[in-house]
Amino acid sequence: MLGITDHASAVPERNDARLNIRTKASIKEAIEKAAELSGMDLSTFTTNAAYLRAKDVIAVHERTFLEPVDHTAFFDALDRPAAPTQKLLAAAKHHKEMVAASE
Numbered sequence: 001m002l003g004i005t006d007h008a009s010a011v012p013e014r015n016d017a018r019l020n021i022r023t024k025a026s027i028k029e030a031i032e033k034a035a036e037l038s039g040m041d042l043s044t045f046t047t048n049a050a051y052l053r054a055k056d057v058i059a060v061h062e063r064t065f066l067e068p069v070d071h072t073a074f075f076d077a078l079d080r081p082a083a084p085t086q087k088l089l090a091a092a093k094h095h096k097e098m099v100a101a102s103e
Contacts, residue, residue: 003043
């Protein structure tokens with residue numbers, strides 16, 4: 001039996017939301033076996049697995065990873081910003097006029 005940590009139970013909220021899924025029998029059997037081997041009931045095991053994977057996916061989408069060459073180009077661009085275009089200048093002027101009109 002593995003010493004798996006129950007991360008989902010550490011979240012300080014009531015367990016009042018439901019999550020219903022349908023799956024193939026072989027997948028359910030594998031999840032049930034893994035839960036048993038982990039010393040968790042099916043619900044706790046499934047919730048933890050989904051919760052940890054969800055956190056990983058969210059983290060990947062909330063961060064930007066750059067290769068060294070891209071990192072250099074990105075910071076070089078920040079150090080030398082492009083001049084504003086006519087369209088950007090017009091948008092800034094329009095925004096300023098709209099804010100002044102609403103005051």
